[in-house]
Amino acid sequence: MEKREKIYEGKAKIVYSTDDPDLIIQYFKDDTTAFNAAKRGTVINKGIINNKISAKVFEFLSSEGIPTQYEQRLSDREMLIKRVEIVPVEVIVRNKAAGSFCRILGFEEGMELASHVLEFCYKRDDLNDPLINEYHIRALNLASEEEVETMKRYTIKINELMSTFLANLNLELIDFKLEFGRYKGEIILADEISPDTCRLWEVGTGEKFDKDRFRHDMGDIEEAYQEVLSRVEK
Ligand code: 5GP
Numbered sequence: 069m070e071k072r073e074k075i076y077e078g079k080a081k082i083v084y085s086t087d088d089p090d091l092i093i094q095y096f097k098d099d100t101t102a103f104n105a106a107k108r109g110t111v112i113n114k115g116i117i118n119n120k121i122s123a124k125v126f127e128f129l130s131s132e133g134i135p136t137q138y139e140q141r142l143s144d145r146e147m148l149i150k151r152v153e154i155v156p157v158e159v160i161v162r163n164k165a166a167g168s169f170c171r172i173l174g175f176e177e178g179m180e181l182a183s184h185v186l187e188f189c190y191k192r193d194d195l196n197d198p199l200i201n202e203y204h205i206r207a208l209n210l211a212s213e214e215e216v217e218t219m220k221r222y223t224i225k226i227n228e229l230m231s232t233f234l235a236n237l238n239l240e241l242i243d244f245k246l247e248f249g250r251y252k253g254e255i256i257l258a259d260e261i262s263p264d265t266c267r268l269w270e271v272g273t274g275e276k277f278d279k280d281r282f283r284h285d286m287g288d289i290e291e292a293y294q295e296v297l298s299r300v301e302k
Contacts, residue, residue, distance in 0.1 A: 069148065079105060080115075080264060091139060092151045096122075100264070102283040104196045109282060116144045117293045118262035123147060124300045125230070125261040132229050134222055136257040137249055152249025152258050155211050156191040157200075159219055161227045162243040166267050167280075169243070172199070178274065184227060186220065191247070218255040219248050226257070234268065237299035239277060242267035263293050 071093055072085040082095040096115030101108050119141060126138035139148040162169055165179035188205060189197040205211050211219070223246055231241045244266035249258035259265070263278040270277065277292045 080118075081260075086148075090151055091148055093142065094147045094149050094260075096145045096147070096260075100279070100282050100289075102279065104193060107283070111282065111289045111293070113290055114264075114293060117290070117297050118260060118264055119145055119147055121262045121293075121297050121300050122260040125233075126257070128233060129226060129229060129257065129261075132225075134226060134229070134257055135254065137251070137259075149258075150249075150251050150256070152251045152256065154191070154258060155215065155219070155248045155250065155255070157205060157210050157219070157248075158189040158191050158197060159223045159246045159248070160187040160189065160243060161185070161223055161246075162187070163227070163231065164240075164242045166242050168199075184224075186223060189245075215248075215250075215255050219246075222246075222248070222255070222257060230261075230266075235271065237296075237302070238271045239268045239296070239299065240271050242269055263296050268296060 069091065070087040072087060074082060075085050075092065076083045079101045080097055080099060082097065084093040084095065086093060096119040098110045098112060098114045100111050100114060123138065123141040126136045130136050130138065137149045137152055139150065141147050162181065162185040164181060165175045166177050169175065170177050188200050190200045191197060202216055205216055206213065226246065234241045244261065246257065247259035248255050266278055267280060268277045269275065276286065277296050281287065281289045281292050
């Protein structure tokens with residue numbers, strides 16, 4: 069397998085083609101953005117850490133029967149993945165109130181929820197990834213009804229699997245964002261799962277081990293991400 073030309077550069081990753089039309093290489097950068105790129109920065113080694121965490125999580129989810137884009141980790145910053153057509157809908161799960169849920173609805177961070185919440189956002193940077201519902205997805209032809217059902221089913225399962233997996237590492241999965249892609253007619257899990265895409269709080273103390281440390285200038289970002297990696301690798 070040979071690395072070819074750059075196809076796309078995003079906020080945190082660069083994507084390269086390979087000599088296999090079904091496979092691409094995802095390169096993890098140290099660049100970090102928040103609040104839809106209004107805040108920018110660099111977290112030393114973040115790309116290496118997120119590549120390793122994401123690889124471990126995708127390997128775990130694959131072993132539990134979730135189809136994913138992940139093929140293998142190639143190096144510190146590179147991951148070989150299936151070339152998918154990304155569904156332009158982000159799927160968010162919330163197990164406790166945090167982030168935009170608190171901002172929009174006026175609840176306090178950390179509030180217990182009677183059940184988990186599943187949200188959809190339209191993947192549009194120029195619009196700040198606005199919150200949408202299943203009617204919008206249907207009306208705008210963003211995904212078929214069957215695809216939405218599949219994404220919901222996988223998301224609920226992933227929440228159960230990851231909540232348990234992380235609880236065993238003394239981390240509480242507060243919320244997270246997933247992306248899905250179309251591959252040979254099927255919906256599969258795509259993108260990355262890392263402290264950039266999840267809120268992870270230490271069980272007991274509530275200490276934050278995720279991107280909120282960057283968003284809110286809390287310091288020790290690399291240390292927090294590294295701590296997640298060392299627990300995931302145990
Ligand atoms: P919120 O809507 O509260 O900002 O985000 C909810 C969860 O989804 C958080 O764990 C957050 O990190 C993740 N999330 C939502 N949108 C994005 C996004 O565009 N990029 C990344 N990396 N994570 C996101």
